[in-house]
Amino acid sequence: MSTHHISTLSTLLSVAGALLALTFLTVAVTWFNIPEPFNVIVAIAIAIVKAAAVAMFFMNLYWDDRFNTIVFLLSILFLVIFVGITLLDTLFRDAGLPVY
Amino acid sequence: MNRIFEYLLPPQRSTVASEVDSLFTFINVTGFILFMGIMITILIFVIKYRRKSEDDVTPVITHNSILEVTWTVIPIILILIVFSWGFRGFLTLSTPPSNAYEINVTAAAWFWEFRYPDGGTTMNEVYVPVDRPVKFIMRSDDYLHSMYIPDFRVKMDVLPNRYTTAWFEATDTGQSLLFCAEYCGTGHSDMLATVHVLSGNDFEEWLETGLEVDEDMPLAELGEQTFTSAGCNACHTLDGTDRIGPSLAGLFGTDRELDDGSVVEADEDYLRRSLLDPQAEVTAGYPANMPSYAGRLNERQIDGLIAFIKELQDE
Amino acid sequence: MGNHSVATGKKSHLQHHFVDEDQQFESSKFGMWIFLVTEVLMFGGLFVAYIIYRSWHPDLFYMAAQELDVALGATNTVVLIGSSLTIALAIRAIQLDKIKAGINYLVATIGLAATFMIIKYFEYMDKFGKGIYPGSAYSYDGIGHDMAVNFFSIYYMMTGLHGIHVVIGIGLIGWMTIKAKKGLIHSGYYTPVENTGLFWHLVDIIWIFLFPLLYLID
Amino acid sequence: MADNKAQTLKIREFPVEENPEHTYLNAEKGIWSWLFTVDHKRIGLLYLFSITLFFFVGGLLALLLRTELLTPAQSIIDADTYNQIFTLHGAIMIFLFIIPSIPAALGNFFLPMMIGAKDVAFPRLNLASWWIYIFGALFALYSIITGAVDTGWTFYTPYSTQTGTSVVSMTFAVFILGFSSILTGINFIVTLHKLRSPGLSWSRMPLFLWSLYATAIIQILATPILAITVLLLAMERILGIGIFDPTMGGDPVLYQHFFWFYSHPAVYIMIVPAFGIISELISTFSRKTIFGYWAIALSSLAIAFIGFLVWGHHMFVSGQSELSSVVFSFLTFFVGVPTGIKIFNWVATMYKGSIDLKTPMLYALSFLFLFTIGGLTGIMIGALSVNVHLHDTYYIVAHFHYVMMGGTVIALLGGLHYWWPKMTGRMYNELWGRITCGIIFVSFNMTFLPQFIMGSQGMPRRYFNYVDQFQGLHQFSTIGSYILGLGFMIMLVYLVWSLFYGPKASSNPWKARSLEWMASSPPAHHNFEYTPVILHGPYDHHQPIREFHMGVAKEADEQTTEAERETT
């Protein structure tokens, strides 16, 4: 396993091209009025694809030690835990308890 | 055994108390057994396997599946019991019966105010009927506070931005203490109130008469009573020492320097303004955190307080 | 085994407690990744605040986002993506020992980063001009929602913290440029640029999320 | 470095040099050589010195608190001062003492030695982390001087955004200290992953290191949230951003989520390293292989993970939704299971051992006693309905002193005595060691057992005045705390004495098997003069000690590096 990866010029350029295209896309979809939850989902989905592209090809995770990817994903996992459980409070404040 | 737990816990004076206490007892007893089991085992090992010589040889024991499963499964069973037991109690504590007698509670630094359905208010004293669910609907004027009545096993934080509720059903007449359990600054530990549990009839009677001001009581005496019941004593002393605010002894008639440098004489008008709009004239050297009593005290009580403060002068 | 043996003849950067350069390189990069984890979580705290407030007041976020200029936000996104590309190219050039080209790419990255900050500056000034300040200094009443200030507090915290990272990034890349000019980094030892690159890409990733979350609410 | 090809290395035995002339202590001279050292051992000692200092400061403040509580009304200080003192006591003990304590002091010293490395992966970062720590401490000092903070160590809003004291500089201090903690965490993780000696596989890693590994993971995942929390708090005060401020539509309970998302995992930053020390002590002083190596190692990771899911148990009556209270309570108990597994494994390790009640072992046994009480009372307050009664009472105060003081501090003392000969090259007086351990054990219980009783009787915490009924218990507790203070004074005296007059220690006074004991006492500048090769686990007491002195043969240097290259 080599971690001294040298990307080819074409990889870098095409990734950048894809990123620009996705940026355009994410702006473009706001011109059509996608109904409530889906517009957020689309926006986030595009952002995730873009972020993944940066992480994999610019930050070399694709070629790197898998452990680095795991470490990076770990941060996101814990963020999800933080958000998820906190929402359990903030969204259900008036809900009361289900009956035992 | 029961004697121990009676000592460890405050008297049970509400319907939920016994439920909470039984879980407390259960965890204590199982915990104690577990703990003693571990400690006695250690003690035995220490005595039995004490090092005899420098070249003791010890066996190589790296694991034992049966043991390991046991000491994983038993705790899991125990915690599931404890969880569901605690959950049940919590369910009771957080679902007030719909027929509860509702009292609005306002917490402010550093006193409690209770408003009854028919409009009367009391400060730092709350009167509730026995054997009837009572629900507090609580809100804070400033920081976080927490309404805690150990005898009833209830506690709930009081927040500035929304209502929280707590309920209990007292089982005994008599008095219990209400503490502020969420740290709220200087007067936190003085933010107490008394809960008076009255029998049904006494309570009705109190509702009729207790909230009304005793017209016959001399003004100064009424003032003295109000001084504690309105929580002035959380911040003011009567013996010349400073607390959060200045001592009220010998105040009347003196010249007071305000924090904007001006000087006013402490006459009746000044005292009245101090009570109704304390932020307008802040005495130099003190924080501007005295709450306003406008709407909290009635005219007679204000007059009473002024008379009382005047009288402090003469002594 | 990569190309590290090319290093022969150039100054060794091996510290005494590492066995070889590879171990040192791997360790530094691994350390950087862990550091990035802490960065993600730190920003994450703000995202949590964002998500919770948005779930409480969706209407507020919709109204307030209208005040933000999508065109500027999109331009800045493009600028940052460009800078990510240039720093990747810089690393590639240095790996291939084309130090000159590498330096040019680094300088270009700084230029793009500066462009980002300048655009951000104009955005901020525009808001300040309207009285849209973070916190209690807020005095704009073009938004019919009494919690408008909260949206902008979150907006300023997120973009502000991100902006600070951009500035730090500019500093780091500048430092790398100097190092490259001094001949301190080359195909045999380019750990610092590699790590700077990782940092810079993360700054980009964060913006990739900030852009739709703040600007594109409809 | 991988271990699979270690067999291809040529190794030979390297007997330890006793009473070495050249050690890390005399490698360089002068105060600057200490303050700007990059030697992990010296940095460890710098940390040890700093945390000791802050422990004594925090302890002195605690004694002040206890003295004030002798009488129900004011005894020596006024209410505001009292509030500032418990805040400082808590903040100093948590942020300046206990969080850095075991990892940054003992961990720094022994982590590289235990894996046979010459240093941690980033020595300069390590030094930076100490300096950042000192800088943070100065900031804290500054905020004490410019009007101490009176919010409690939890900085709950809205009180913390409105009180007149210097909360901003204190939050910056905490921010800086968090940064120092993160750097230590990064350093440890990388070191453990990348710098292990040949043969030191994950399954041969001392349990102390497993615990430091788990701790470091918590440090890097939780501390950033602390950073952003205090940043938001500071901004709340400076700008009034209104995220936590109810008067601007913010939510104080959200602040509590932020705070506890860090601070609950943080309690495992405090205790997990202590678990590591106990594993070492029990095995060494029973001279027996550890029972359930993997169970203990992995339970640290399990605790670290579950610890992230339970923060809301500090908020059962805060006004969070009842649903989340229930979920948090449920998850809370699950921390008890891996913790219990550890305790049972330690007890099982002692079975048929050869138990020697030296001072460190006495501390280990005290730990088992006190921590089990602390942990089981944690289960008590994790139970929803009981927590409603006990929350914010002295029961909680007693709980966390049992786990922090009775757990972490006692383990730290055990570790300190255990490794003292290695760090200083001197032996302390065994008799005084045992006597002091006894004094501390007894007086600790005197101080905090009554607090459980007070708490369950309904005595709220952070109370300057209290109702008369509690006076007897409070006084008993205060007397206990004085004796506790005495115990620490005695310890200070005999430890300092041993530095100058203590007999020279041998390299391995306890006949332990882990790698740090294969270096001389005190260790050489670069720990080992050779690259150690590990053939056995760190608890293989049944293997001849000779086989633990293995290193890469010097003659074979050329070959070795080749072999290793291939494995990288």
Ligand code: HEA
């Ligand atoms: C070192 C620090 C440390 C540690 C290790 C712990 C460990 C635990 N703590 Fe503690 N805790 C604190 C430090 C710590 N705590 C602090 C500082 C506070 C107060 C902060 C403040 O408000 O200022 C606090 C407060 C606190 C609360 C909030 C109380 C309140 O304010 O209302 C709760 C509630 O659930 C809790 C629970 C637990 C539990 C379940 C554990 C568990 O991890 C314990 C696990 C251990 C055992 C269970 C014992 C051993 C196991 C066995 C012998 C096996 C058998 C076990 C079973 C059958 C379960 N703690």
Ligand code: HEA
């Ligand atoms: C690591 C953590 C830690 C440790 C070790 C301690 C140790 C002690 N603590 Fe502390 N404590 C906390 C963490 C800790 N505490 C926290 C987080 C809080 C909550 C704060 C809050 O509410 O915000 C708290 C709160 C707290 C309270 C509650 C205050 C209140 O709610 O009103 C009390 C009261 O008894 C107390 C007492 C003690 C005592 C007697 C010790 C003893 O164990 C101390 C023993 C040490 C010594 C006695 C020092 C010995 C040295 C000398 C005597 C000589 C001095 C000489 C020189 C300086 C040269 N602590």
Ligand code: CUA
């Ligand atoms: Cu109100 Cu404490």
Ligand SMILES: [Cu+2]
């Ligand atoms: Cu906790």
